[in-house]
Amino acid sequence: MRLPPSPANDLAKLVQSGDVRRLARALTRHDDVQLGALLDNLEPAEQDMVFAHLPGERRAGALASMRYEVAAQIIGRLAPEEAAGLLDGLESDDAADILGHIDEGKLRQILARFDAADAHALEELLAYPERSAGGIMSPSLFSVHQDVTIAEATRRIQTAEELPQHVQYLYVVDEHERLVGVIGLRDLVLSKPDQPIHSVMATELVTVTANTDQEEVAEVASRYDLVAIPVVDDQRRLLGVVTIDDIVDVLREEATEDILRMAGAGQKLIDTRDFAMSFRARLPWLGAAAAGGLMVAISLQGFEEALRAVPALALFMPVVAGMGGNVGTQSSTIVVRGLAVGYVDTSRIGRLVIREVALGASMGMIYGIAIAVLAPLMGTTDSDPFGLGLVITLGMMGSMIIAAAVGTCVPLIMHRLEIDPAIATGPFVTTAVDILGLLLYFWLATILLTIVP
């Protein structure tokens, strides 16, 4: 089946129309993934309405396809009994991810409805930090002892009661349950049945620990083209497996987070739905920008006389500061993203800074001259258009050089200090560029223009 262009949107319209009978029919024509996409984007009341019209056996599938945060909101509105019943039908790592977004009281009520062993397993998963390998791993995995033959291993897979959904590798352990090797299903199929598994398994293993940051797990998986990464404890005993579907989710989530952070707009898109959460996420960033703006105003105080004499200076403040800000944003974006994907060679920082500064200077010259030439045509009241043009050209060049240097260095320094450069680069760079660039601009004005106090 080829994917229909935007099934979720058509369904959404049906939901909003309130035609329950047509909706129930339409739901049968869509798979779990399409239902998940639909539910993600509905209002709470609509979500509950759709859920009520889903046959019981499809609810778990739709839930597993949703964003965890949104699924958690639906689960949170259900009775604990019903919630536990639904979550019981999910893979335990998905269930734990959803439960991780439910408040403590409700969580206790739901876990109380699981049988003791399942509740304990979920609690163990919930204990790992959310953004660690432990937080995203699936604890259900399949391992065999290294002395077992290929035929026996195959037989065990065939007779296993509960096999993890995404089994791609068979993990091989020694008598202390320590991970010693891995064999892909493909190699299992390809090998002679009577060989012992240790003679065909791969022993060069890439593993992570439960505390490894999820970003690092994704980085390792993508570098090594792995479909699953085993998570081990300090004795190399298997704790679980991070599968590629979770890694794909991590990559998308981290990219979104970096993009939102760079604009000071929060961390997760879900937060942007909620007025209060969005307000809280954006307030500090804007506070830093406001404080910066006040510092700009204070630092330019001494130039009120120059402004009174040549008010046209003010007209070009936005372009001088703005072009600097743009170059600064470009430089810092390149460095922040480069650091995130390992594309900045930290052993050659000097070269990076020099290149960015040279770019800033050359582009500053081009646009500075262009604007200086066009400025007199505007017909301002200024009596010294040539002087003003020179101030604009040099001011813009200087502002863009400063911006390139600041925009390149600030994220590198933050990285060195182990602060996420995506978080704090924005307001720092803008404020520094505004202050330094405009100070230079006004200083040039007092030197190059005839200002009669």
Next chain:
Amino acid sequence: MRLPPSPANDLAKLVQSGDVRRLARALTRHDDVQLGALLDNLEPAEQDMVFAHLPGERRAGALASMRYEVAAQIIGRLAPEEAAGLLDGLESDDAADILGHIDEGKLRQILARFDAADAHALEELLAYPERSAGGIMSPSLFSVHQDVTIAEATRRIQTAEELPQHVQYLYVVDEHERLVGVIGLRDLVLSKPDQPIHSVMATELVTVTANTDQEEVAEVASRYDLVAIPVVDDQRRLLGVVTIDDIVDVLREEATEDILRMAGAGQKLIDTRDFAMSFRARLPWLGAAAAGGLMVAISLQGFEEALRAVPALALFMPVVAGMGGNVGTQSSTIVVRGLAVGYVDTSRIGRLVIREVALGASMGMIYGIAIAVLAPLMGTTDSDPFGLGLVITLGMMGSMIIAAAVGTCVPLIMHRLEIDPAIATGPFVTTAVDILGLLLYFWLATILLTIVP
């Protein structure tokens, strides 16, 4: 083997030291992926030096682990004979991806060294658009007829001469070679040997065509948790398979592209290495910003008298425009990213705009009042601190409301017009916010302040 913290960096130092003997020894202790990461970040001369010290059989592995663009640069410097020999050792989709970054003349020379069938297969792959399913798919796949038994299918896999590296699914075709089903290796292992394959295969297939955009392929794979997606022609005949490792690459690449585009800093990080390419990528964006800045200056021309009377107005221009710009960037970032990951409900745009505007207004009020209260403490020469405070508060609120509305609407309009909102949102929003916000600010000043001409 746990990953050493940053092997590429230690190796890089060794390369730069020029100690060839220690380097050759160190290279043997690193795997292909680590070598790839090292080579990605070296200078051309250093890359060639490392390559010269790599045993022949390891060169292909290192090359396959590199970024395609960088690998292409190395291949481009080799003799055609040697280049063809190396590329012959790679999976054909990797070879095609590298060749896609080599200039036409050199490409012809290299292809002439392949045997005719291989050259033809590579040319077919190269003919697909780079960012389509065809451009990233692997043409080597394994399919069986639907009437074959499980045992026979297993035997064919075991005796296949060349098996694709990432085989996770077995594709099932009818007598016209049309795709009719799929079976995972796991289910193959789990099924009874004498069953015909069509009785156990899954028939609900998610497929893409060769022209499907790679971003859509990644979206489908991640929604459906697929490890591979079959690519079919209009007769549903199998053309190839896009595997999860390529999808992971696409996700990283597209995220980087969106981030760089939003700052007008180009499309690919590789471009930022090269001065001329970086210059070309950034020039148009800065040109748009410069034109915008000139428009700001022109639109504020009428206020020179107000500035001469109250030069303190100029001091607060950066914070009024800057806070607007920040809010506009936050709003547009949320919308651009939301559109990219399908998180903006396009059937409810009005609600989105209202929420953003309300956020802008409330935050504008908070910070506008804060700055207005602090402004008189600065001791400007202005005689009417209360009036100036009011102008700042109202101006900032207005600027932030305008910014939120513009920042939300511009990317939505671009999306509707099928222009990538990440490309053009930046300069548009900044210029519009600067002009409208500052016009409002100065207009408020002429009304609320006593300005004696």
